[in-house]
Amino acid sequence: xxxxxxxxxxxxxxxxxxxxxxxxxxxxxxxxxxxxxxxxxxxxxxxxxxxxxxxxxxxxxxxxxxxxxxxxxxxxxxxxxxxxxxxxxxxxxxxxxxxxxxxxxxxxxxxxxxxxxxxxxxxxxxxxxxxxxxxxxxxxxxxxxxxxxxxxxxxxxxxxxxxxxxxxxxxxxxxxxxxxxxxxxxxxxxxxxxxxxxx
Amino acid sequence: xxxxxxxxxxxxxxxxxxxxxxxxxxxxxxxxxxxxxxxxxxxxxxxxxxxxxxxxxxxxxxxxxxxxxxxxxxxxxxxxxxxxxxxxxxxxxxxxxxxxxxxxxxxxxxxxxxxxxxxxxxxxxxxxxxxxxxxxxxxxxxxxxxxxxxxxxxxxxxxxxxxxxxxxxxxxxxxxxxxxxxxxxxxxxxxxxxxxxxx
DNA sequence: GAAGGATGTCAACAGTCGTTGGCAAACAAT
DNA sequence: ATTGTTTGCCAACGACTGTTGACATCCTTC
Numbered sequence: 001x002x003x004x005x006x007x008x009x010x011x012x013x014x015x016x017x018x019x020x021x022x023x024x025x026x027x028x029x030x031x032x033x034x035x036x037x038x039x040x041x042x043x044x045x046x047x048x049x050x051x052x053x054x055x056x057x058x059x060x061x062x063x064x065x066x067x068x069x070x071x072x073x074x075x076x077x078x079x080x081x082x083x084x085x086x087x088x089x090x091x092x093x094x095x096x097x098x099x100x101x102x103x104x105x106x107x108x109x110x111x112x113x114x115x116x117x118x119x120x121x122x123x124x125x126x127x128x129x130x131x132x133x134x135x136x137x138x139x140x141x142x143x144x145x146x147x148x149x150x151x152x153x154x155x156x157x158x159x160x161x162x163x164x165x166x167x168x169x170x171x172x173x174x175x176x177x178x179x180x181x182x183x184x185x186x187x188x189x190x191x192x193x194x195x196x197x198x199x
Numbered sequence: 200x201x202x203x204x205x206x207x208x209x210x211x212x213x214x215x216x217x218x219x220x221x222x223x224x225x226x227x228x229x230x231x232x233x234x235x236x237x238x239x240x241x242x243x244x245x246x247x248x249x250x251x252x253x254x255x256x257x258x259x260x261x262x263x264x265x266x267x268x269x270x271x272x273x274x275x276x277x278x279x280x281x282x283x284x285x286x287x288x289x290x291x292x293x294x295x296x297x298x299x300x301x302x303x304x305x306x307x308x309x310x311x312x313x314x315x316x317x318x319x320x321x322x323x324x325x326x327x328x329x330x331x332x333x334x335x336x337x338x339x340x341x342x343x344x345x346x347x348x349x350x351x352x353x354x355x356x357x358x359x360x361x362x363x364x365x366x367x368x369x370x371x372x373x374x375x376x377x378x379x380x381x382x383x384x385x386x387x388x389x390x391x392x393x394x395x396x397x398x
Numbered sequence: 399g400a401a402g403g404a405t406g407t408c409a410a411c412a413g414t415c416g417t418t419g420g421c422a423a424a425c426a427a428t
Numbered sequence: 429a430t431t432g433t434t435t436g437c438c439a440a441c442g443a444c445t446g447t448t449g450a451c452a453t454c455c456t457t458c
Contacts, residue, residue, distance in 0.1 A: 018455075019405060038317035040239035044446065054407055059447060116368055117316040118237035123368050130370050153364060153372035154384055161360015165352060169315055169322050171329050173352035184398040185353055189388050199383040217425080218435060243416065253437050258417060 025051040030072040035111035039119040073112045077133045083140040091141045092191025154193040224250040229271040234310035238318040272311045276332045282339040290340045291390025353392040
């Protein structure tokens with residue numbers, strides 16, 4: 001009945017099992033496969049081969065493919081606090097830089113985006129991230145509480161659009177953009193979506 | 200040796216065949232399936248059932264699944280001309296409105312985005328659209344020719360990001376945005392990406 | 399050292415996939 | 429009426445999928 005799970009970086013949740021190494025290897029392989037292949041083409045057999053174990057172990061530890069996916073993509077964006085009066089006017093730049101750091105160091109985000117586009121469970125997971133993580137940030141800096149969802153959605157559209165064109169579709173001009181360029185162009189956009197009076 | 204193909208809306212290319220109705224039904228069903236299911240889950244069997252024909256007919260008319268996909272998603276964004284001096288300062292609004300019209304009346308765009316995320320051929324098709332259709336528009340209004348690719352990529356990131364959150368992931372706050380709101384918020388962004396001096 | 403559970407391998411299941419070749423019916427041309 | 433071509437259905441192939449159960453092996457605990 002042990003449904004949820006945790007990565008090896010989170011100790012203290014129950015006794016360490018002897019199979020933790022295998023569990024971790026499965027999760028790591030699953031993240032990579034989901035990120036590069038998407039949900040359907042990331043087969044359990046391929047993931048198991050990457051993790052150097054038998055496919056049946058995946059089923060034993062994660063019940064089925066959906067359970068594996070749920071365990072593999074647990075995302076905490078760790079969005080920074082921008083409620084301070086000084087930071088509020090820099091929210092755009094801070095958030096764009098944070099997003100770039102996240103996307104370039106965490107393949108789980110690419111996996112989730114790839115899966116979210118073709119898989120209902122993945123799409124709902126992304127909706128949850130917008131609701132639970134992006135919306136609170138917008139609430140910190142947005143003047144009118146009633147406009148918070150709309151402004152958070154606008155911010156998501158620009159940030160996810162950048163990730164889509166740059167990290168998933170790999171459109172050459174988007175890949176060629178320097179980090180500083182991206183920040184310089186996108187920061188004012190995000191800042192405006194969050195704090196400017198509604199047009 | 201008849202490799203290429205044409206929809207029934209394009210006459211004049213060879214004699215009309217008796218099977219044009221079937222070919223059209225296959226393409227229509229394929230577009231809908233690719234749009235809602237993505238490449239992998241849009242099975243030829245399902246498409247054939249939607250078109251009320253046998254799966255083998257799909258192979259006869261389009262060689263294989265890749266050929267069917269290539270024939271089903273032929274996209275012309277019909278981007279408006281914004282080179283006029285008066286229109287140049289309205290390019291942002293014009294382009295955003297045009298994009299919304301396109302996305303809401305053409306399921307092929309959703310199909311292409313869904314497929315492009317998990318299929319290499321789909322991704323290359325999207326790169327081609329950016330290169331052949333969006334880039335020329337940027338060239339019309341962008342001051343420095345050297346910055347055209349970067350600015351087109353920025354425009355693509357915002358427009359595709361909106362389509363992603365609103366039409367594919369269907370994030371509730373993005374779906375809830377009114378058309379006028381979207382135009383009012385995004386038009387200045389696109390305008391700035393295209394015409395503002397580089398920051 | 400015996401017992402019991404955790405860990406892992408192997409072989410197989412039922413189903414679906416893209417794809418193929420053969421054959422019947424409808425049509426066109428002579 | 430004859431051919432030849434187009435259009436369509438049917439049955440099947442080999443490959444691959446997620447998933448399952450039986451069996452071996454290791455570690456822990458008494």
